[in-house]
Amino acid sequence: MLPAMKTIGGLDRFQGTLIRPDDDGYDAARGLWNAAIDRRPALIARCKDADDAATALAYARENRLPIAVRGGGHNVSGSALVDDGVVIDFSPMNRVEVDPVRRLARVQPGTRWGEVDAATQVHGLATPAGIVSDTGVAGLTVGGGFGWLSRRWGLTSDNLASAELLLADGSRVTASDDENPDLFWAIQGGGGNFGIVTEFEFRLHDLGTQVLAGPLLYRADQAREVFDAYREFVASAPDEASVYAQMRIAPTFDWVPPELRETKVLVLIASYSGDLDEGERVLEPLRRAIAPAADLVMRKPYVAHQSMFDPGVPPGWGYYWKSHYLPPLTDAAIDVLVRFGWEMTSPTAFSLAFHLGGAIAERPADSSAASGRDAAHALNINASWTDGGREHRDIGWCREYAAAMQPHATGGVYMNFMHNDEGEARVRAAYGPNYDRLAEIKARYDPDNVFHSNQNIKPALGPPDRS
Numbered sequence: 001m002l003p004a005m006k007t008i009g010g011l012d013r014f015q016g017t018l019i020r021p022d023d024d025g026y027d028a029a030r031g032l033w034n035a036a037i038d039r040r041p042a043l044i045a046r047c048k049d050a051d052d053a054a055t056a057l058a059y060a061r062e063n064r065l066p067i068a069v070r071g072g073g074h075n076v077s078g079s080a081l082v083d084d085g086v087v088i089d090f091s092p093m094n095r096v097e098v099d100p101v102r103r104l105a106r107v108q109p110g111t112r113w114g115e116v117d118a119a120t121q122v123h124g125l126a127t128p129a130g131i132v133s134d135t136g137v138a139g140l141t142v143g144g145g146f147g148w149l150s151r152r153w154g155l156t157s158d159n160l161a162s163a164e165l166l167l168a169d170g171s172r173v174t175a176s177d178d179e180n181p182d183l184f185w186a187i188q189g190g191g192g193n194f195g196i197v198t199e200f201e202f203r204l205h206d207l208g209t210q211v212l213a214g215p216l217l218y219r220a221d222q223a224r225e226v227f228d229a230y231r232e233f234v235a236s237a238p239d240e241a242s243v244y245a246q247m248r249i250a251p252t253f254d255w256v257p258p259e260l261r262e263t264k265v266l267v268l269i270a271s272y273s274g275d276l277d278e279g280e281r282v283l284e285p286l287r288r289a290i291a292p293a294a295d296l297v298m299r300k301p302y303v304a305h306q307s308m309f310d311p312g313v314p315p316g317w318g319y320y321w322k323s324h325y326l327p328p329l330t331d332a333a334i335d336v337l338v339r340f341g342w343e344m345t346s347p348t349a350f351s352l353a354f355h356l357g358g359a360i361a362e363r364p365a366d367s368s369a370a371s372g373r374d375a376a377h378a379l380n381i382n383a384s385w386t387d388g389g390r391e392h393r394d395i396g397w398c399r400e401y402a403a404a405m406q407p408h409a410t411g412g413v414y415m416n417f418m419h420n421d422e423g424e425a426r427v428r429a430a431y432g433p434n435y436d437r438l439a440e441i442k443a444r445y446d447p448d449n450v451f452h453s454n455q456n457i458k459p460a461l462g463p464p465d466r467s
C-alpha cells in the first residue's frame with residue numbers, strides 16, 4: 001500500500017544549495033559530461049540529504065514543474081537536466097560506507113564509481129562497475145550497468161542488495177528482494193522511471209587489488225585477422241576474463257608507443273580478475289594469435305585499470321552515441337566494424353565493443369528489468385568533438401554506422417547508451433520483453449509519469465492498482 005501524498009510547504013526547509021538562472025554558478029551547475037546538451041532548468045536543488053530531495057520533489061509537484069534527477073550527470077542524453085523545471089541534484093551526496101565483514105557498501109546517489117572503487121579496494125573488495133571512474137553510480141545502476149567484473153559477478157544492478165527510494169507521491173520506501181520486490185525488480189534496469197534512489201546498498205566481492213589487464217594494439221590493416229582471433233577467444237573465455245575491442249585513432253597518451261600515435265588502431269583491452277598466474281595462461285593464446293604492434297597487458301592495480309579510459313572521454317566535450325547489443329560476431333558484423341570503424345573525422349571518436357555473457361547471461365532475462373543477458377557484446381559508437389559545439393559531422397558517421405550494424409544486432413539496446421532522439425519503438429526495444437511488466441509497475445508507483453526525464457516507460461493504461 002502506498003501512503004497518501006505528503007505535502008511540504010515551500011523550499012524553506014531545504015538545507016542544501018538552490019541555484020536559479022540569475023545566480024552565480026548557474027552555468028557551471030547546469031554543465032553535464034556531454035557539453036552538446038544545453039538545457040536551462042528553473043531551479044537546481046543541490047541536496048544535502050534525502051529530506052532535501054523530498055522537499056524539492058514536493059515543491060516541483062505543487063508548482064507543476066517538470067523534474068529531472070541528477071546523479072553523476074554522465075548520461076549522454078542529458079536526462080539529468082530539464083528545461084524550465086527542477087533538477088534534484090545529488091552531486092554533494094557522495095558518501096560511501098563499506099562494511100568489510102558483511103561485504104556490503106552503502107553508497108549515496110551523487111557518488112562516482114572511482115569513489116566507490118577507492119573505498120572498497122582498501123579492503124580488497126569490489127562490485128561490478130562501469131569502466132570510467134567519473135561515471136555516476138546512480139544512473140548506471142538503475143540502468144543495469146556492466147564493466148570489467150560483470151562476466152564474473154553479473155551486472156551492477158545484479159549486485160544491488162537494497163535501495164532507499166523517494167516515490168512520486170513523496171513517500172519513502174526500501175526496495176529489496178524482501179521489501180517491495182516488484183519495485184526492486186524494476187529499478188534494476190528500468191532506469192529512473194519509478195522513484196528517486198536516495199541510497200544504494202551493494203554486495204561486494206573478494207577481488208584483491210591487482211588485475212592482469214591492459215591494451216593490445218594492432219594496426220587497422222590487421223583488423224580482420226585480429227577479429228577472427230578475438231571471436232575465437234571470447235567464445236570460450238572463462239568468466240574472469242573480459243576483452244573489449246576498440247576501433248580508434250591512437251591517442252598521444254603515454255602508454256601508446258610513439259610510432260602508433262595518431263594512427264588507425266584496433267585495440268583489444270584485456271582484463272583478468274582471477275588468479276593472476278592463471279590469467280597469464282588464459283590470455284596467452286590471444287596475445288600470441290596475431291603479433292600486436294604493442295602488448296601492454298600487465299599486472300596492475302584494479303583502480304588503475306578502472307581509470308584507463310578516463311582521458312579519452314573527459315567531461316566538457318560534445319558527444320553523440322548510438323548503440324546495439326550484438327550476438328557473437330558474424331563475418332557480416334565484422335565487415336561493418338572494419339568498414340565504419342575508422343571513418344570518423346574527429347580523432348577523439350571511437351567505437352567500443354564491450355564483452356558481455358558469463359554471469360550476466362546466467363540469470364534469466366526476466367530476473368530483473370535489466371537487458372542484454374542474451375548479448376555477447378554491447379557496441380557503443382562514440383562521436384565526440386572537442387570544440388564544445390552542439391553539432392558535428394561525425395553524428396552522421398555514428399548514425400550510418402549504427403544503421404549498417406542494425407541487421408547484425410540482437411534488436412536490443414542498452415538504455416544507458418541511448419541518446420534523446422531514438423523514438424518510442426527504440427525505447428521499447430531497450431526494455432525488451434520486460435516492457436509490459438515495467439509499464440504496470442510504473443502505473444502503480446508513478447501513474448502521473450512524474451519521472452519522465454529518462455528513457456521513458458509510459459504507465460500502463462487502466463486505473464492504477466494501489467493494492
Ligand SMILES: Cc1cc2nc3c(=O)[nH]c(=O)nc-3n(C[C@H](O)[C@H](O)[C@H](O)COP(=O)(O)OP(=O)(O)OC[C@H]3O[C@@H](n4cnc5c(N)ncnc54)[C@H](O)[C@@H]3O)c2cc1C
Pocket residue numbers: 033068069070071072073074075076078079080081090109129130131132135136137138139140141142143144145146147191192193195196197198313416417453454455
Ligand atoms: C564516459 C562514460 C562511460 C560509461 N561507461 C559505462 C560502462 O562502463 N558501463 C555502463 O553500464 N554504463 C556506462 N556508461 C553509461 C552510464 O551508465 C550512464 O551514462 C549513466 O546514466 C550514468 O549515470 P549518472 O548518474 O552519471 O547519470 P545522470 O546523467 O546523472 O542521470 C541519468 C539518469 O539516471 C537516472 N537517475 C540518476 N540519479 C538517479 C537516482 N538517484 N534515482 C533514480 N534515478 C536516477 C535519471 O533517470 C537520470 O535522468 C558510461 C557513460 C559515460 C559518459
